[in-house]
Amino acid sequence: MLDIAIEGGTIYDGYAGEALLGDVGIKGEKIVAVGRGLGEGKKRIDASGRIVCPGFIDIHSHSDFSAVINPNLDSKIRQGVTTELVGNCGFSACPILNEQHRADLSRKYAGSGMEITWSWPEEYFSILNRSGIALNIGILVGHGNIRTAVMGRSSASPTQNDLERMKRIADRCLREGAFGMSTGLIYSPGTFSTKEEIIEVLSAVRERGGLYATHMRNEGGRVGDAVREAVECARKAGVKLQVSHLKAAGKENWGKIEEAFEAIESATGEGLDVTCDRYPYIASSTSLDTVLPTWAYEGGDDKELARLADAQTRATMAKEILERHLNEDYWDRVIVSYVWAEELKKYEGKSLAAIAKEKGEDYCEVLFDIILRDQLRTEMVSIAMCEENLEKVLKKPYSMIGSDGAAKADYGVLSAGKPHPRTYGTFPRVIAKYVKKGVLGMGEAIAKMTSMPAKKIGLDRRGTISEGAYADIVIFDPEKVTDMATFEDPHRYPEGIEIVMVNGKVTVEKGRFLGVLNGRVLRKGIRD
Numbered sequence: 003m004l005d006i007a008i009e010g011g012t013i014y015d016g017y018a019g020e021a022l023l024g025d026v027g028i029k030g031e032k033i034v035a036v037g038r039g040l041g042e043g044k045k046r047i048d049a050s051g052r053i054v055c056p057g058f059i060d061i062h063s064h065s066d067f068s069a070v071i072n073p074n075l076d077s078k079i080r081q082g083v084t085t086e087l088v089g090n091c092g093f094s095a096c097p098i099l100n101e102q103h104r105a106d107l108s109r110k111y112a113g114s115g116m117e118i119t120w121s122w123p124e125e126y127f128s129i130l131n132r133s134g135i136a137l138n139i140g141i142l143v144g145h146g147n148i149r150t151a152v153m154g155r156s157s158a159s160p161t162q163n164d165l166e167r168m169k170r171i172a173d174r175c176l177r178e179g180a181f182g183m184s185t186g187l188i189y190s191p192g193t194f195s196t197k198e199e200i201i202e203v204l205s206a207v208r209e210r211g212g213l214y215a216t217h218m219r220n221e222g223g224r225v226g227d228a229v230r231e232a233v234e235c236a237r238k239a240g241v242k243l244q245v246s247h248l249k250a251a252g253k254e255n256w257g258k259i260e261e262a263f264e265a266i267e268s269a270t271g272e273g274l275d276v277t278c279d280r281y282p283y284i285a286s287s288t289s290l291d292t293v294l295p296t297w298a299y300e301g302g303d304d305k306e307l308a309r310l311a312d313a314q315t316r317a318t319m320a321k322e323i324l325e326r327h328l329n330e331d332y333w334d335r336v337i338v339s340y341v342w343a344e345e346l347k348k349y350e351g352k353s354l355a356a357i358a359k360e361k362g363e364d365y366c367e368v369l370f371d372i373i374l375r376d377q378l379r380t381e382m383v384s385i386a387m388c389e390e391n392l393e394k395v396l397k398k399p400y401s402m403i404g405s406d407g408a409a410k411a412d413y414g415v416l417s418a419g420k421p422h423p424r425t426y427g428t429f430p431r432v433i434a435k436y437v438k439k440g441v442l443g444m445g446e447a448i449a450k451m452t453s454m455p456a457k458k459i460g461l462d463r464r465g466t467i468s469e470g471a472y473a474d475i476v477i478f479d480p481e482k483v484t485d486m487a488t489f490e491d492p493h494r495y496p497e498g499i500e501i502v503m504v505n506g507k508v509t510v511e512k513g514r515f516l517g518v519l520n521g522r523v524l525r526k527g528i529r530d
């Protein structure tokens with residue numbers, strides 16, 4: 003007898019083909035049969051009029067710390083996400099190997115109730131295993147963590163000895179189960195590294211068959227160069243490449259998305275494994291201090307704060323920033339989305355242009371004051387992309403869907419601020435907006451959210467509805483599915499995602515999270 007029988011659903015198996023009308027039988031944590039008339043189930047789910055598909059795999063997630071703060075991962079599980087790959091953009095929860103790094107992170111997350119006690123992936127995994135997690139989590143190791151462990155936040159080039167140490171750390175993280183390494187080449191300390199350094203460290207990733215994911219050095223005017231750099235790193239290191247959140251930001255750069263496509267397609271033409279991901283919105287979100295010149299990060303958080311407090315340095319920074327962003331339009335489109343300091347809360351949801359106007363101050367003065375008073379914790383949303391390019395990216399056969407969000411919740415410490423709505427809405431929105439509009443077919447959209455990321459990450463028996471696969475399943479109403487989160491009101495769960503199963507356990511039912519924590523830590527090369 004089956005544990006669960008899902009009956010009469012429209013089944014998309016995760017590959018881009020046609021749907022099949024039928025039943026799915028589950029026993030324990032696995033799917034044991036797909037077809038018609040599979041027999042009795044202890045629990046029966048009537049899926050008529052509903053789509054049954056594999057749980058969504060968020061290949062570009064930042065839930066590393068959210069998972070420790072709140073293992074329910076509400077804003078993800080409620081979308082139908084059953085696996086997240088965290089540790090993107092060069093920063094991850096582990097390894098944390100120097101005390102300054104630990105102190106900086108502890109300051110960033112002060113008030114969250116989280117104590118950063120771990121150093122290596124295995125220790126981090128055991129914390130997740132002890133609390134339980136609502137969905138499966140796999141990690142990439144951040145190059146920034148590795149570099150910080152060896153060189154702090156120095157802008158110097160690594161010595162041969164430094165490089166050897168970095169490779170050894172990467173190797174240990176992959177041995178402990180990381181699926182690969184990520185870089186964040188606009189952030190500190192990733193921005194200080196050359197491609198030679200990255201290629202060298204990636205050699206440790208190649209040896210364990212890992213993946214390279216990159217937030218590239220440029221996503222604006224030089225996006226073509228940035229893709230070519232990423233491809234060169236992957237080619238020389240001999241690893242597969244995931245270009246993170248592919249975009250051409252800034253109106254003057256929108257046409258340059260074609261150059262990015264050409265660079266990817268010439269690499270795939272060579273036989274390289276190069277793919278990308280994208281969230282279905284035209285605004286990005288990151289730390290507000292990314293507006294500063296990169297030299298402002300040199301040496302770490304304390305030095306960055308000292309620069310922000312020094313009048314002379316502020317003037318130099320302002321000059322450089324204004325050379326890049328002279329137009330009013332830019333400042334209108336940079337919106338403060340999260341602040342930590344109570345006295346700055348009034349700025350959440352407002353653009354830097356609006357705040358500057360209100361205070362009668364220059365843009366840069368406002369920018370520096372907020373970052374300084376908020377101790378580098380401020381986040382922003384920046385509306386800099388266009389719908390036409392987004393649709394082009396979604397249509398590319400090598401693109402997948404990734405939220406680029408950290409899990410939030412509509413209660414507790416993770417309910418603060420006005421985060422980018424992608425953390426609540428990404429996966430339902432692809433269906434509600436882009437399938438409905440005809441940009442993607444339903445099967446195609448589901449493949450980009452399931453089998454494609456599973457294959458890229460190297461997840462065994464996930465991202466598909468087939469015999470022997472893990473029962474990570476979403477059942478949704480194709481008529482009702484809608485993302486509800488907006489920039490003004492982001493902490494809203496989607497509608498129409500009715501049932502979510504993780505490793506054979508019903509975790510969301512009638513759209514409600516049941517408190518079930520049946521996810522597990524997924525580790526590369528280690529069978530669970």
Ligand SMILES: [Zn+2]
Pocket residue numbers: 090091217246247
């Ligand atoms: Zn990123």
